[in-house]
Amino acid sequence: YCPHCDGPFFKGKDVAVIGGGNSGVEAALDLAGIVKSVTIYEFMPELKADKVLVEQAKKRENITILRNVATKEILAEGGKVVALAYEDRDSGEIKRQELSGIFVQIGLVPNSGFLEGIVEMNAYGEVIVDAKGQTDVPGIFACGDVTTVPYKQIVIAMGEGAKASLAAFDYLLMQG
Template identity: 60%
Template sequence: LVPGRIKEVHTESGAVLKAKTVIISTGARWREINVPGEKEYRNHGVAYCPHCDGPLFKGKRVAVIGGGNSGVEAAIDLAGIVDHVTLIEYGAELRADAVLQRKLATLRNVKVIKSAQTTEVHGDGKKVNGLSYTDRNSGESHRVELEGVFVQIGLVPNTEWLKGTIDLSKHGEIEVDAKGQTSASGVFAAGDVTTVPYKQIVIAVGEGAKAALGAFDHLIRSGDDETELAAAA
């Protein structure tokens, strides 16, 4: 992205797009645990969205990897659907808000394992049937028999190509104002790639509409001559 009165977007193919306004909606991707079996059993027992895929595991045993807010929230939600939840946290303590931890502690079908590093997702060639982890204190390896693994260790915004161009948060998300405007005039952003909380489709759709209206308002108020863009092209 090259900001300016006329913005440019340089693509990997070598093409250059020019426009008076740009709306960035490149989204985010789930952070992966990068262990054997994760990619092989994705959508065959390995999942990343408890709201989307939780009901598919009704009455089954699952694991949630991650002890932050998203992980503990996922464990709480899944506990009302599945038979049993094993929450695996790499650190010595859970990192979720205290109110979430208190709620988690009241659930009888949830087991929390701390100081555990997930090492492999097992399967029968078609679907997940287990998970292995190493106790980071003793070094011992353990296996948990289950049918599903929910990876909840955060999202990675697709903004690597924007570093040094517009303002990003410490998590790499694009910082936007109430109209979806970024730190570069005429450059807007919407959806999971931004600092807007709650990464849900319905929210991203609304943010997209807002950014489009913000871009439209910018064009009206900028007073640029239509021939300027044609000349730049």
């Protein structure tokens, strides 16, 4: 899922990026310097990414942009991706593209609904935390991708979890 972490495994290969927003086009641009080719699959008729990113993607000879397509199936053999089946939403035709890897960049929805009205959240539903993972409610800490901490990566979530647990421990010591 991470073009920075996993991209080098696909050096010289054909890959797909699903999603034409900023994160998808940024992923395609990052991957274009490593892989043989990148195809961006966008469900909507137009990319949602910022104009400057779209212009950069169009300049790259090894980036292809497919608009108004719906991903249908990831095809694998021996546990490895070999192709992607997708529907051309204009014609309804199902097509297949041979490739070696797929990077899904369609955005994140934090699993924070159960905290509605309990702690402060931003417009995206992310829990707002300080540098120690403390929410606006004393004694409630949060960490990981559900928070406002940038760079939604496993290693960052793990570090934030360690930090929040240490801060919670300190909080409990001060209460005792």
